[in-house]
Amino acid sequence: MPWKNGGGLTYEMWRDPPGVDAFRCRLSVARIEACGPFSDFSGYQRSLVLLQGDGLYLDFADGERRGLAHVGEMTRFGGGRRVTGRLAAGPTMDLNLMVAQGAACDGGRVLSLAAAQARVGATGGTTLLVCIAGRIRVRWGEQQDELRPWDLAVIEAPTPSATAAATEVHALGVEGASVAAVGDRSTPPNLLFCAQVAAPVEPGAPCRTKATSEADSSII
Numbered sequence: 384m385p386w387k388n389g390g391g392l393t394y395e396m397w398r399d400p401p402g403v404d405a406f407r408c409r410l411s412v413a414r415i416e417a418c419g420p421f422s423d424f425s426g427y428q429r430s431l432v433l434l435q436g437d438g439l440y441l442d443f444a445d446g447e448r449r450g451l452a453h454v455g456e457m458t459r460f461g462g463g464r465r466v467t468g469r470l471a472a473g474p475t476m477d478l479n480l481m482v483a484q485g486a487a488c489d490g491g492r493v494l495s496l497a498a499a500q501a502r503v504g505a506t507g508g509t510t511l512l513v514c515i516a517g518r519i520r521v522r523w524g525e526q527q528d529e530l531r532p533w534d535l536a537v538i539e540a541p542t543p544s545a546t547a548a549a550t551e552v553h554a555l556g557v558e559g560a561s562v563a564a565v566g567d568r569s570t571p572p573n574l575l576f577c578a579q580v581a582a583p584v585e586p587g588a589p590c591r592t593k594a595t596s597e598a599d600s601s602i603i
Contacts, residue, residue: 390417390468393479396535397511399580407486408580409479410511412533415439416474424462427481430491432457432576434515434533436475442467451477455515455574457493476533478513480578487581496573509580512536517573530575 397410412434433439433451441449441458444465449458452471460466462481482488491511496519512521514530521528521536530536 390419391415391474396513397537399509406481407483408488408578409481410513410535410578411479411481413477413479414474415468415470415477418469419467421466421468423465424481426484427462428459428484428490429462430457430459430478430480430482430578432478432491432493432515434476434478436470437473438471439475439477440469440471442469451475455493455495455572457491457576459490478515478576480511489579491576491578494575494577496575508539510536510538511576511578511580512538513576515574515576519573519575 391414393411393413395409395411397408398406399408400406415436431439431441431451433454433456435454438450438452440451441460443449443460449460450456451458480488480491482490487508493515496517512519512530512535514532514534516532519530521530521538523538528536
């Protein structure tokens with residue numbers, strides 16, 4: 384469903400709790416097609432990551448300016464701040480995590496992966512992993528999966544009080560071999576967005592989905 388202001392589309396990936404308007408956390412991908420003001424989400428903190436495009440600049444009403452010039456760059460700001468999005472050159476795709484004030488979510492971070500493995504999700508609760516660029520293998524317990532750009536993996540502890548086993552993530556080359564270190568011009572960066580929520584939504588098996596396959600949409 385298009386935004387109310389006509390400036391783009393949002394594809395919802397994950398919501399906690401599911402199916403309610405007053406969500407605690409929400410993860411989505413937005414296509415911004417025109418410059419214009421962001422919607423008011425007072426009471427939430429927003430984390431915005433550039434996924435595709437030539438750049439997005441944020442002009443705040445108080446005079447502050449921020450820019451997302453490169454894929455994988457992230458910024459965080461209060462959802463109630465008045466801000467206008469300005470496109471550098473053409474539409475962008477952006478990952479958007481919104482967290483209610485007081486909710487136990489870390490707000491997310493972007494990891495740049497080389498051939499070496501990294502460990503995430505060592506605490507209990509739900510771990511959200513979104514591949515931003517490259518190919519990334521995720522391994523938890525006896526299970527593993529491969530993420531391609533904009534794929535989402537949701538990994539949950541079996542119960543709210545349980546501690547999830549550390550999740551291993553590492554980059555893959557074009558044919559599945561380990562890639563060279565990030566910065567090697569022959570290999571694009573392998574970037575992963577990771578966020579942790581204190582309690583799982585619905586205990587059960589981990590799931591994987593593509594952001595663009597979701598039909599549920601709302602304004603950014």
